[in-house]
Amino acid sequence: MTYSTETPSNSENVVSNYNDPYFLSNGDNTNHSIINYIFNGNNFINWNRVVRVALIARNKLGFLDGTLKKPAPNSSDYQKWNRNDHMVMSWLSNSMEKSIVENFLFADSTFQFWTEVVERYGHTNIPQLYKHRTLMKTEQGNQSVAEYYSKLKRVWDEIHVLDGFPDCSCGAIAKCSCNLLKRILEADEVMKLIQFVSGLNEDYDLTKQNLLSSDPLPTVNHAFHILQQVERQNMNAIKVDRSGDMSALLATKTSTGSVHKSFSSGSGQKRDYRDVQRMKYDRTCDHCKMKGHTMDSCFKLVGYPEWYSTLKGRNQPKLAAHVQDSGVL
Known part of the structure; x- marks a missing residue:
């Protein structure tokens, strides 16, 4: 039995190509930008970061920072370096506004191009x-x-980025105990x-x-997580309060036996009683199965308020019928 070695060989070639700083894929060309972020003269910090991330991903950062030196003209890598260097310059140019890039068109290399950009925009x-x-x-x-x-x-x-911790160049930090x-x-x-x-x-x-x-x-991140939970709890508490206020209103009568025509909601806005009547049928309590309220404001669960006993003793038959109709119990 024989086994094909074509797939592993191709995989090794792909890895080798991407490790080569002179490698250019079929999709690399001078007509597009490698980032979706345009430099406008006022956003150098963010643009600088995005450009460096993109070039690191393509193993081309050496052209930007000058660590990949230009080979001698008689070197076999000279044309490769020259082609890649101009490709990186075109990528940078395409990520800048036209009025800005025109100031750097005559740079001889990516390193010179980048140095001039930093001198103008990176020292503020x-x-x-x-x-x-x-x-x-x-x-x-x-x-x-x-x-x-x-x-x-x-x-x-x-x-x-602007004022980070300075790097240690003497190696003392590495030896610090x-x-x-x-x-x-x-x-x-x-x-x-x-x-x-x-x-x-x-x-x-x-x-x-x-x-x-x-x-x-x-940590700051953990504090943020805790505060988000507290924020959600506060929002839920506000919803419960508003729901409870509405249920109380539906069961409350004036001394003359007529229902108040309007009331103030939790947000301070006036609501007409007819709106409340329409809204009560949109909700059903999962505990008592009655309409007009939800479990978080059901008197059978949260307890009966003082006004309920008072009004019940004052006019028990009418109140009972009203409460049964409104679904507060």
């Missing part, structure tokens, strides 16, 4: 740092917890946690106190 750290530090003072306001956290997270990430770098990162995490919770609305004061008094302190 101080104004950008000031802007981002100001944004870190933002408060939640009318944003959800997720929206508020996402806004802060983006600011943190961009500040890290006191976990200095770990403690620096932990301190940065604590500061982010404080910034995050300090901007939350007053609705979360108790949760903020519990988070900051925990030992050990939770």
Whole structure:
């Protein structure tokens, strides 16, 4: 019995090709951009990040940062390097606005092209740092917890790019035995946690106190997870309160025996009694099987309010008929 070795051989060739910085696939051409992000002169931080990720994925970052040097003209790799270098330049050009790319058309190499772009747009750290530090003072306001956290997270990430921890060039960090770098990162995490919770609305004061008094302190991501759960619980509580208010209204009569014509909902808006009558038939209690309310406001489960006993004693036959009709029990 013989076995074909064609598939493994092809797989090995594909891996070898992608490991080769001079490899270009059939889909690589000078007419398209490798990223869906356009540089407009004001978004260098994000554009720089997206470009580097795309080039790393294609094993072409060496052309950008200059680590893949240009071979001698008599080298067998000279034409390969030249072809790939110009391909990378075209990719960069296609990811920039036309008015900007025209300033770099005569660059001799990708490295020169990139160096000139960085010199013009990549050294504005101080104004950008000031802007981002100001944004870190933002408060939640009318944003959800997720929206508020996402806004802060983006600011943190961009500040890290602008003013991240300096790299150690002497090798001391690698030999450090006191976990200095770990403690620096932990301190940065604590500061982010404080910034995050300090901007939350007053609705979360108790949760903020519990988070900051925990030992050990939770990470920012874990705090975000807890606050999302609290947010959902608060929203459910509001729904239950509104449902309970409506059920109470349907069973309440005035001293003259007539039902109030309008009432204030939980949001402060006026609702006509006829609207309430129409809405009550849209809901059915899974516990008592009556219409007009749900389980979270069923008196048989949550208990009977004081006004129920008072009104029942005052006019028991009429009240019983009304309650039975409205489905409050």
